[in-house]
Amino acid sequence: GEKVEQHESTLSVREGDSAVINCTYTDTASSYFPWYKQEAGKSLHFVIDIRSNVDRKQSQRLTVLLDKKAKRFSLHITATQPEDSAIYFCAASRGYNQGKLIFGQGTKLSIKP
């Protein structure tokens, strides 16, 4: 079945440094790739997304890269801040009929002072 693998289960970076979280997917029909952030005890909060018609999207300190050939996408956070600490989930969808999201396992990002 369709799978999304999130490679880093935990990631620790120093405040101000960059963080990168990598995901791969198996379904070649995937065309929509959102990222969500989950703080302890809270729900998922949308962070950024990318569609398969582009290979890069930036929003302030966040950049998503998509490599369709390798079926890989990544979230880059620059100038990390303590409030970036959370669990980040990548997901993939076929992008039609508002299809289901297939989630990765999550990456716990810790920002050290």
Place this chain on the structure above:
Amino acid sequence: GPKVLQIPSHQIIDMGQMVTLNCDPVSNHLYFYWYKQILGQQMEFLVNFYNGKVMEKSKLFKDQFSVERPDGSYFTLKIQPTALEDSAVYFCASSLEGLGISYEQYFGPGTRLTVL
């Protein structure tokens, strides 16, 4: 921003009982979803719902599960009867309608279901 509400936040019931989880989606959204997250594991899709019908369901959406949204009220997930393995946090989500374009899914805070 837009919010999805879920009621109750916690529910504890005995195995074999029926439970209904309620979701109040974003007001102009037309697609609705349920996801299940067992503690420490990834979120897994259960079902999505549009125009009064189930569009797609996963193998986790057992025969004991049902969804409905009568007359634009709450979008509900009913489990009857419950089993121990149904213990999890259930997240509701909603999104806008779009032809051939996926829109952001907005997630509720979750209902923690404990089946004893």
